[in-house]
Each structure stands twice: as C-alpha cells, then as structure tokens.
C-alpha cells in the first residue's frame with residue numbers, strides 16, 4: 001500500500017496482522033491512527049450521523065455570501081477536482097497551503113522556467129545532492145534513504161560511500177546536516193546565492209568565499225546535481241529570479257535540477273488541477289476571475305472577508321499564526337478530516353472522512369510531478385470525494 005504521511009508517497013508499505021512494515025515512524029503513526037481513531041460527525045455542537053452532517057454543511061454553503069475552500073493537499077485528485085468545481089459554482093475563493101510554502105517553486109516548474117526531475121532519476125543518477133533550508137530527516141524521513149544519499153541507484157552502485165556527495169545549506173545544524181559531507185550555515189540566503197553565481201562566473205564574491213568556492217568546485221566535478229529547496233529557502237528569498245539565475249549558472253557547469261521539498265502528499269496535484277482549470281496555482285477567486293495574494297486564505301481571514309469556510313484535510317488553527325488562526329472561528333467552519341484536530345474543536349460541522357491510501361483510493365501527484373495511483377484498503381468509511389460530490393450536486 002501507499003503511505004500518504006508525507007510527499008515521499010512511499011509505495012512499499014505492507015500491513016500484516018495489524019503490523020505496519022517498511023514505513024517510517026511518521027507513516028506508522030498515520031496508518032495506526034487511521035485504523036484506531038473513532039471520530040464522530042458533529043453539526044452545531046450536536047453529535048449526528050454522517051448524512052445529517054453533510055446536509056448541515058450544504059445548508060451553510062447555500063446560505064453563504066462569501067464562501068472559501070481551503071486545504072485539499074492530503075486528498076486524492078478526484079476530490080480536489082470536485083472542490084474546484086464547488087468553488088466555481090459558488091463563485092467562491094479557493095486556496096491551499098502552497099500559497100504559504102512551495103507554490104512559488106511549483107509555478108516556476110510548471111511554466112518550465114526551472115528544470116526539474118523525478119525522485120527515481122535522482123536515485124539512479126545523482127552524484128551531488130543539496131538540501132537547502134530543509135530537514136528531510138524529520139519532515140520526509142525516508143527521502144534520504146530511498147532517493148538521494150543512501151540508495152544504490154542504476155548508475156550509482158557505490159552509494160554514499162563513494163558515488164554521492166551530500167551538502168546542506170541552512171541557518172543552523174539539523175539532523176540532516178549531521179549526515180552531510182558539507183554543511184554551510186548561512187544567515188542570508190540571497191547573499192549566498194549571489195556568491196555562488198559570482199564564483200560560477202569566475203568572480204570573487206563579497207561574502208562566503210571559501211564555502212562558495214568549495215560548493216561550486218564540487219558541482220563542477222559532478223555529472224548530475226539536484227537541489228531540494230525547503231521552507232528555509234522559500235522564506236529566505238524575496239526574488240525567485242535570483243534562484244533561477246543560480247540554477248541557470250549551475251546548468252552551465254553540469255546537468256542540474258531543482259525539486260521543491262513540499263511536505264503535503266498531494267499539494268502539487270491541487271496546483272496542477274487548478275492550473276489546468278484557470279491557469280493559476282492557488283489564492284484564486286472565482287467571483288473576480290483572478291488570482292491575487294489578497295485572495296490567499298490567510299489574507300481573507302485577516303480581512304474577515306469570508307462568512308463560511310470548507311476546510312478539507314487541513315488543520316489551519318494549528319498551522320497558521322495565532323492572530324490569523326483566531327479569526328477562523330468567526331466564520332461558519334465545515335471540516336472534512338480523518339482525525340480530531342485543533343480545527344475540529346472550533347468547527348461548526350465536522351465530517352470524519354477516510355485517510356487517503358487507507359480508506360480512500362485514487363491518484364496523487366508527488367512533489368516531483370510523478371502521478372501515483374493507490375487502492376483503498378477498507379471501504380466502510382466516508383471518503384472526501386463522496387462528501388464533496390454530495391455538496392457539489394446539492395448546490
């Protein structure tokens with residue numbers, strides 16, 4: 001079976017007599033929680049059955065004047081597409097976590113302004129891997145062992161001992177940096193990017209001279225390099241153009257690719273579906289027919305611009321800054337999620353749905369763009385797709 005615990009979407013998971021094999025600790029926790037959590041549907045503070053909760057959700061959406069959909073990064077493509085159709089029908093807003101994290105990188109890749117590749121290519125060919133502002137040891141626990149540093153790949157049979165070089169750029173040491181052959185601690189990401197560009201061009205940088213020379217020398221010696229950009233890089237950049245310039249320079253030295261370190265299993269799926277539908281990745285208003293940062297979920301909340309929110313597979317009360325998250329409860333909140341969360345505590349309607357990969361089958365698009373298909377392993381639960389379809393048909 002597939003684990004949807006992070007964007008690795010590991011496809012070698014086995015369940016045997018209640019035991020989970022091959023998953024990391026994070027995956028095991030998700031799969032066990034999915035099997036053991038008994039979560040009750042709620043509508044306006046009363047425990048109800050699932051169908052009654054869906055009816056309440058429909059009524060709230062029908063009575064809404066400013067409606068938004070948020071989340072969706074943990075559910076299969078079909079459910080995401082129905083949510084986009086609901087936003088279109090209601091002339092509502094739609095957004096996911098990518099507006100706060102990896103959307104800016106994914107957009108460059110979809111517009112073919114940055115060269116990207118698949119994790120399988122990295123496993124088979126990469127001899128230089130750089131994690132920048134990411135700590136996959138904790139966020140994507142099997143990323144390093146399945147795809148980048150430790151595996152024997154088709155053209156990298158000697159593995160990390162002789163065939164691979166791992167470098168980390170970060171603001172501080174991390175669990176991942178302790179495994180690397182080179183760690184570069186930077187306080188200013190853009191300054192270090194500029195230093196790398198300078199050295200690649202044969203110029204002397206104004207900062208980070210020794211580290212920049214060492215990294216560029218290493219990249220020159222490699223045959224296939226890849227940079228994984230995490231949240232640390234995302235928030236260290238005010239201008240995506242600077243990163244693009246660096247990647248262009250590195251491609252003059254060797255074959256070099258970029259893959260975002262998105263955490264959510266199907267964030268890229270949502271980005272691609274919305275892109276195919278309206279030409280934008282996130283923060284979209286169907287009423288205005290445009291994407292704008294003022295239509296991001298956090299902006300809409302800040303301005304108290306929405307009266308009803310459908311949250312699917314996300315916990316924004318836990319993940320958004322407190323001053324923004326505290327405004328969620330001012331709206332009618334409808335939550336579809338497999339497990340109790342901070343958001344379920346304040347939601348007006350809670351509809352428990354199955355965990356993707358366990359109670360729901362379908363397809364997801366991994367962060368490197370590869371489509372992954374998976375089957376459901378237990379069919380007794382309500383799926384996000386079923387609930388969203390009921391809503392879509394009713395409105």
Ligand code: SF4
Pocket residue numbers: 003004005006007008009010022023024025026027028140141142143
């Ligand atoms: S690395 Fe991610 S997808 Fe793989 S088992 Fe762990 S949580 Fe699941």
